[in-house]
Amino acid sequence: MKVIHILFLLLLASLGCQTPTPKEQPKKAVFIILDGIPADVLERVATPTLDEIAAAGGYTRAYVGGDVGQYNQTPTISAPGYMDLLTATWANKHNVWDNYNQSPNYHYWNLFRIAKNAAPALPTAIFSTWLDNRTVLIGDGKPEAGGRLIDYAADGYELDTLRFPHDTAATYILNIDELVAETAGKYIAEQAPGLSWVYLEHTDDVGHALGDGTLMDEAVKRADAQVKKIWDAVKVRQQKGEDWMIVVTTDHGRDAVKGMDHGGQTDRERTTWIVTNAKNLNERFGKEPLPITDIAPSILKHLGMAPPEAIAFEMDGVPFVGAVSVADLRVKRAGDRLQLSWKVFDEAGDAEVQCAFTNYYKTGGEDVYEKMGHFPVKDGAATIPLNAAQWAAFEKSGIIKIVLKAPGNVVNRWLVENSPE
Ligand SMILES: [Zn+2]
Numbered sequence: 124m125k126v127i128h129i130l131f132l133l134l135l136a137s138l139g140c141q142t143p144t145p146k147e148q149p150k151k152a153v154f155i156i157l158d159g160i161p162a163d164v165l166e167r168v169a170t171p172t173l174d175e176i177a178a179a180g181g182y183t184r185a186y187v188g189g190d191v192g193q194y195n196q197t198p199t200i201s202a203p204g205y206m207d208l209l210t211a212t213w214a215n216k217h218n219v220w221d222n223y224n225q226s227p228n229y230h231y232w233n234l235f236r237i238a239k240n241a242a243p244a245l246p247t248a249i250f251s252t253w254l255d256n257r258t259v260l261i262g263d264g265k266p267e268a269g270g271r272l273i274d275y276a277a278d279g280y281e282l283d284t285l286r287f288p289h290d291t292a293a294t295y296i297l298n299i300d301e302l303v304a305e306t307a308g309k310y311i312a313e314q315a316p317g318l319s320w321v322y323l324e325h326t327d328d329v330g331h332a333l334g335d336g337t338l339m340d341e342a343v344k345r346a347d348a349q350v351k352k353i354w355d356a357v358k359v360r361q362q363k364g365e366d367w368m369i370v371v372t373t374d375h376g377r378d379a380v381k382g383m384d385h386g387g388q389t390d391r392e393r394t395t396w397i398v399t400n401a402k403n404l405n406e407r408f409g410k411e412p413l414p415i416t417d418i419a420p421s422i423l424k425h426l427g428m429a430p431p432e433a434i435a436f437e438m439d440g441v442p443f444v445g446a447v448s449v450a451d452l453r454v455k456r457a458g459d460r461l462q463l464s465w466k467v468f469d470e471a472g473d474a475e476v477q478c479a480f481t482n483y484y485k486t487g488g489e490d491v492y493e494k495m496g497h498f499p500v501k502d503g504a505a506t507i508p509l510n511a512a513q514w515a516a517f518e519k520s521g522i523i524k525i526v527l528k529a530p531g532n533v534v535n536r537w538l539v540e541n542s543p544e
Contacts, residue, residue: 280299436526447469
C-alpha cells in the first residue's frame with residue numbers, strides 16, 4: 124500500500140503536478156454512560172450496536188471502585204463513577220462519594236476543562252438525563268470549576284414534571300432517555316461538537332426496581348438501540364472526513380444476589396466494561412480489566428491534547444490508545460527506602476521518579492516535586508532511598524506523592540500513613 128502510494132506521488136511529481144498536502148482529519152470524541160449495567164449482563168444480552176462499535180475497535184471488561192482497601196477505594200455509586208471518568212481520578216481526589224450533597228473538588232480538572240484549556244474554541248455538548256452531571260459534577264459556569272465549559276446542553280428534563288410526569292415505574296426516565304439519545308444523534312450529525320457526553324439512566328432504574336431478569340435485559344436492549352442513534356450520527360460525520368472516537372461504558376455493576384443494589388466492593392459491583400471504535404488500541408486494552416479512569420486520558424490522546432503537568436501528575440488513568448510506556452505504579456516502604464514497581468508496555472528509555480512530601484494541590488496550592496533519579500523503564504521496578512529529612516516530611520504530612528515520568532506517559536501513586544501496601 125505504502126509503496127504504491129510513494130510511486131503514485133513520484134509519478135505526479137514527474138508529471139509536474141503539485142503534490143496535494145494531506146489534510147488532517149478533524150478529531151472528535153463522544154462518550155456515553157449507560158447506567159448500572161453489569162458486564163455479565165452486557166455480554167449475555169444481544170446488543171447489536173455495541174457489537175458493531177466493538178467490531179470497529181474493541182470491547183474490554185473494566186472496573187470502578189479504585190483499589191480495594193487502598194487510599195483510593197471509591198464507592199461503586201453513580202456520581203462517584205461519573206467523576207472517576209470525568210477527572211481520571213478516584214474519590215480520594217475528586218471528593219464525590221455519593222449521589223447527593225456532593226462537594227466536588229474542582230482542583231482536579233475534568234475532561235471538558237482540560238480540553239477547553241487546550242483549545243478554547245472547541246465546541247462541547249452534553250445530553251443527559253440527570254442535570255447534576257453538568258451543573259454539579261462538571262460545575263459548568265462556576266468560576267472555581269473553570270467557568271463555562273459546555274456550549275450546548277440538552278438536560279434538566281427530569282425537572283419538567285408537566286412534560287414528563289413522574290410515575291412510580293419511572294417510565295418517564297425511559298422517555299427522557301429516548302429524547303436525550305434522539306437529541307444527541309441529531310445534534311452530533313448536524314453540528315459535530317468536538318467533545319460531548321451522553322448519559323442515559325433507565326437501565327439503573329430497572330435494576331433497582333426489579334434486579335436481574337428479563338425486564339433488565341429488555342432495558343439493556345433499549346439502551347443499545349438508543350446508542351445506535353449516536354453511532355449512526357458518528358458514521359454520518361465519518362463520511363464527512365472527521366476522525367471520531369466513541370467510548371461507551373457504565374458507572375458500576377450490581378450485587379451478585381439479585382442485581383438490585385450497588386455501592387460495595389464485590390466483584391460484580393466493581394466489574395464494568397468499555398466499548399470503543401478506536402482502532403489504535405494499545406497492549407493494555409483487553410489484556411486485563413481497565414480502570415474507568417483510563418477513559419479521559421484516552422479521549423485526550425485522541426484529541427491530541429495534553430493536560431498541564433500539575434494536572435497530569437494527579438491523573439490516575441493511562442491511555443488505552445496510542446503508545447504508552449508504563450501503568451499500575453505501586454509503592455511500599457521498606458526500611459528507609461521506597462520500593463516502586465510498575466507494569467511495562469514499552470521498554471524503551473528511562474523513567475524519572477519525582478516525589479512530593481505535601482498535598483497542597485488538594486486545596487489549590489502547589490507541591491514541589493523532588494527529583495529522585497532515572498531508572499530503565501524495562502526494569503519495572505526501582506528502589507529509592509529517602510533521607511531523614513524526607514522521612515520527617517512524611518511523618519508530618521502523612522503522604523508521599525510519587526510520580527513516574529516515562530517517555531510515553533506519566534503515572535502516579537501515593538504512599539499514605541497506615542497504608543496496607
Ligand atoms: Zn449508576
